[in-house]
Amino acid sequence: MEIINIVNLILNGLLLGGLFALAAFGLSIFAGIMKVINIAHGDFAILAAYLSLSIVSFLKIDPFLSLLIVAPLMFVIGYLFQKFIINRVLPMGSDQPVLVTFALSIVIQNLLLLLFTADARSLITPYLLINIQLFGLNPSPRYAIGFISALIVFAAIFIFLKKTYLGKAMRAVPFDSEAAKMLGIKSEAVYNFAAGLALLAVAIAGVMLGMAFTFYPDTGPMYVLLSFGAVVAGGLGSLKGTLVGGFIMGEALVLGGYLFGSRFQLMFCYLVILVILYIRPQGLFGERG
Amino acid sequence: MLEVNGINVFYGDLQVLWDVSLEVNKGEIVSLIGSNGAGKTTLCKTIVGLLHPKTGSIKFMGKQIDKLSIPDIIKLGIAIVPEGRRLFGNMTVRENLELGAYASKIRKNIDDALEWVFNLFPILKERQNQLAGSMSGGEQQMLAIARGLMSKPKFLILDEPSLGLAPKIVLKVYEIIRKIRDEEVTILLVEQYAGHALENSDKGFVLENGRIVIQGPSEKLLKDERVRKAYLGEE
Amino acid sequence: MANIKSYYGYIIALLAILASLPLWVGGFLRDALILFFLYLAAAEVWGFMAKHAGIVSLGQQIFMGVGGYATAICCMYYGIPMWASAIIAGLIGSGLAGVLSFPLLRLRGVYFSIGTFLAAEVIRLFFNSWEFVGAGKGLIFRKAYGISTALIYYPALALGISSIFLVYFLYHSKLGFGLRSIGADEDAASGIGVNTFRCKALCFIFASFLTSLVGAVNAIHHTYLHPTSAFNISWTVNFLFVAVIGGVGTIVGPVIGSAVFVALGYLLSQYLGLSLLLEGLVVLAILIALPEGIWGALCRKLKLKLKPPI
Numbered sequence: 117m118e119i120i121n122i123v124n125l126i127l128n129g130l131l132l133g134g135l136f137a138l139a140a141f142g143l144s145i146f147a148g149i150m151k152v153i154n155i156a157h158g159d160f161a162i163l164a165a166y167l168s169l170s171i172v173s174f175l176k177i178d179p180f181l182s183l184l185i186v187a188p189l190m191f192v193i194g195y196l197f198q199k200f201i202i203n204r205v206l207p208m209g210s211d212q213p214v215l216v217t218f219a220l221s222i223v224i225q226n227l228l229l230l231l232f233t234a235d236a237r238s239l240i241t242p243y244l245l246i247n248i249q250l251f252g253l254n255p256s257p258r259y260a261i262g263f264i265s266a267l268i269v270f271a272a273i274f275i276f277l278k279k280t281y282l283g284k285a286m287r288a289v290p291f292d293s294e295a296a297k298m299l300g301i302k303s304e305a306v307y308n309f310a311a312g313l314a315l316l317a318v319a320i321a322g323v324m325l326g327m328a329f330t331f332y333p334d335t336g337p338m339y340v341l342l343s344f345g346a347v348v349a350g351g352l353g354s355l356k357g358t359l360v361g362g363f364i365m366g367e368a369l370v371l372g373g374y375l376f377g378s379r380f381q382l383m384f385c386y387l388v389i390l391v392i393l394y395i396r397p398q399g400l401f402g403e404r405g
Numbered sequence: 406m407l408e409v410n411g412i413n414v415f416y417g418d419l420q421v422l423w424d425v426s427l428e429v430n431k432g433e434i435v436s437l438i439g440s441n442g443a444g445k446t447t448l449c450k451t452i453v454g455l456l457h458p459k460t461g462s463i464k465f466m467g468k469q470i471d472k473l474s475i476p477d478i479i480k481l482g483i484a485i486v487p488e489g490r491r492l493f494g495n496m497t498v499r500e501n502l503e504l505g506a507y508a509s510k511i512r513k514n515i516d517d518a519l520e521w522v523f524n525l526f527p528i529l530k531e532r533q534n535q536l537a538g539s540m541s542g543g544e545q546q547m548l549a550i551a552r553g554l555m556s557k558p559k560f561l562i563l564d565e566p567s568l569g570l571a572p573k574i575v576l577k578v579y580e581i582i583r584k585i586r587d588e589e590v591t592i593l594l595v596e597q598y599a600g601h602a603l604e605n606s607d608k609g610f611v612l613e614n615g616r617i618v619i620q621g622p623s624e625k626l627l628k629d630e631r632v633r634k635a636y637l638g639e640e
Numbered sequence: 641m642a643n644i645k646s647y648y649g650y651i652i653a654l655l656a657i658l659a660s661l662p663l664w665v666g667g668f669l670r671d672a673l674i675l676f677f678l679y680l681a682a683a684e685v686w687g688f689m690a691k692h693a694g695i696v697s698l699g700q701q702i703f704m705g706v707g708g709y710a711t712a713i714c715c716m717y718y719g720i721p722m723w724a725s726a727i728i729a730g731l732i733g734s735g736l737a738g739v740l741s742f743p744l745l746r747l748r749g750v751y752f753s754i755g756t757f758l759a760a761e762v763i764r765l766f767f768n769s770w771e772f773v774g775a776g777k778g779l780i781f782r783k784a785y786g787i788s789t790a791l792i793y794y795p796a797l798a799l800g801i802s803s804i805f806l807v808y809f810l811y812h813s814k815l816g817f818g819l820r821s822i823g824a825d826e827d828a829a830s831g832i833g834v835n836t837f838r839c840k841a842l843c844f845i846f847a848s849f850l851t852s853l854v855g856a857v858n859a860i861h862h863t864y865l866h867p868t869s870a871f872n873i874s875w876t877v878n879f880l881f882v883a884v885i886g887g888v889g890t891i892v893g894p895v896i897g898s899a900v901f902v903a904l905g906y907l908l909s910q911y912l913g914l915s916l917l918l919e920g921l922v923v924l925a926i927l928i929a930l931p932e933g934i935w936g937a938l939c940r941k942l943k944l945k946l947k948p949p950i
Binding site: 152153155201204205208210211212213214215216218219220221222223225226227229230337341344348379380382383386387389390393394397 | 755761
């Protein structure tokens with residue numbers, strides 16, 4: 117293969133990786149702040165895509181505009197989800213959140229199946245199908261949009277965590293929740309907002325993913341696995357790590373496609389995640405060994 | 406200012422404090438002495454609202470606080486510097502200080518509080534962008550105390566401020582404690598090793614196995630045989 | 641073990657009744673019983689792993705699928721008698737579990753759970769492209785045609801009963817003691833000399849052996865295998881449902897749970913899409929409001945203090 121084709125491949129892997137990183141931010145927040153792996157994460161993303169679909173077909177607007185409704189809606193869903201479900205089961209032991217988020221994943225998938233049938237759906241718009249030629253390279257506009265959004269969302273979350281009071285509380289609570297309590301910071305309240313923030317990011321990711329790929333009610337698990345891969349590759353508790361982890365996942369997927377064909381690229385990606393879990397479970401920037 | 410009346414505190418079914426009463430008047434420094442496991446930290450946690458007594462009451466400036474939430478208690482003017490400092494090592498000095506003002510109304514006027522605290526602890530001003538986890542023990546204790554002061558409390562609980570610190574640093578810490586009293590903050594000093602605490606306080610209470618066994622003016626306690634044997638060990 | 645010996649009489653009588661059921665029960669009730677015992681077996685071992693070994697597997701479908709496919713292949717491609725194939729499938733499944741133990745059991749908590757799900761997906765995707773087993777077209781288990789449900793009932797019954805005994809004896813064995821200490825505090829357990837990896841791996845292998853056998857019997861019963869259904873997450877969902885609503889980690893729990901599951905399945909058979917949704921909602925509600933399950937709540941209300949793992 118010519119050099120230019122390889123570079124093109126790597127470029128698109130990077131752009132796709134941005135999209136995956138965007139998808140993974142929400143999971144990273146749950147994992148880093150609430151210390152919960154939200155198995156329903158991918159399903160929430162797909163939920164956002166379907167919500168967007170409904171709004172787009174009803175109001176005939178661009179999917180981006182639908183985010184003005186979908187994003188705040190998902191924030192509220194996240195807040196309530198944390199408040200009434202996760203906060204209730206957190207004190208019950210570390211297995212309960214696993215079972216609960218798994219059950220929720222099943223519920224969301226089947227609810228979407230019931231409401232929207234198993235037909236393939238897409239949020240693709242005509243302008244995303246145009247062919248971009250840049251220095252002889254061919255970046256995919258669908259991926260590029262995801263990549264740019266990822267950087268914007270990353271910056272936004274980063275600034276929020278660094279500069280605002282709530283953001284600082286969100287960094288303090290997972291470090292030492294009792295000390296935070298003694299300063300008057302209520303962990304549950306912090307978690308509620310963090311969950312809202314997480315699902316806000318998930319909403320944006322879901323819509324982007326819906327614009328990039330066709331989706332079905334059961335597409336969720338694939339995204340939670342890839343997001344999980346991004347979070348693990350980058351290291352738990354590190355937002356920057358998740359960004360890098362996303363790039364790793366993106367490259368892994370395109371590499372898998374190039375080496376083994378599109379039929380096996382997902383399998384290759386999953387195997388990569390398993391290998392990372394085996395050799396370096398704390399990830400690149402991880403905090404725990 | 407602070408009245409603890411006959412409180413009984415439980416961890417689940419296990420009783421840890423039995424009929425504990427103590428009093429701190431405005432402007433005083435009061436010592437609470439006791440060995441490991443006597444219940445000192447439990448008492449601190451109960452005052453600040455982390456735990457609630459099953460029976461008995463706690464009054465602060467006349468108001469009953471034993472059923473209030475921690476943020477409400479902090480807003481009334483109580484703050485705690487926890488045992489072991491419990492700083493947020495992943496955050497900077499300045500961020501730790503800012504979080505100290507989280508629950509109080511000070512949040513809006515945080516620059517005043519920061520200035521006050523930086524005046525008391527110039528070294529913290531120097532290191533304000535340093536990660537709290539990378540500082541020495543003495544500096545961390547300064548930061549912990551400073552963080553407790555950020556909510557401009559009227560009443561400050563210091564749980565074992567000299568723990569794990571070199572003697573020279575302990576002297577510095579007590580210098581600061583005296584300074585804080587001058588800034589009109591009433592102090593409850595909790596220590597395992599009684600020497601410095603009693604020397605720097607007006608009166609003291611000794612807690613043993615969850616019960617107050619001795620109390621009185623600090624001068625008297627320093628001379629008390631039981632206290633000398635159990636809590637003044639090697640001078 | 642004193643209290644179990646005094647019940648030997650009752651147990652034997654119960655077993656006799658259960659063994660005679662096909663003689664006077666017919667039609668769809670036999671199918672219901674087969675389902676009941678198969679799900680009971682799978683849920684008993686899933687629950688044991690989850691509660692007493694701290695291993696929450698979201699990949700039980702691996703063994704359902706492998707058990708089924710291995711049986712069909714041994715039987716049809718290699719001419720091995722059907723029930724012997726089933727046993728071999730069980731061994732293959734437990735062998736696979738042994739192999740998977742190495743990458744997966746080093747992971748703790750939810751990492752392990754996701755690891756099992758990842759592994760299941762990899763295996764599903766693999767089978768979907770593996771021409772030898774028919775890939776996406778599926779595999780028709782011709783040799784299993786014409787096997788009467790009565791003949792399938794007995795293996796199912798056997799699996800159901802053995803799962804109960806397996807869980808009971810595992811709990812009281814040295815391995816069980818090791819597992820429970822791991823469940824309580826894994827670091828402390830390894831500190832006192834418990835080989836945590838070996839304990840968890842053995843538990844996983846035993847459970848997978850049984851689950852693979854369940855998959856084998858299921859394949860013989862349904863005679864058609866396809867990667868999407870054989871390796872579908874719904875297997876795990878169903879086992880989880882049975883275990884959770886009954887009471888995770890108890891022996892009686894899955895008995896109640898399986899009965900509820902089978903009954904619900906028949907009641908809702910016309911609302912095909914609804915069953916998984918309902919299962920998910922019920923599990924969610926139970927986990928939040930009644931985490932001990934029906935049996936646990938019953939024991940609490942009736943003030944029954946039974947020794948675990950019952």
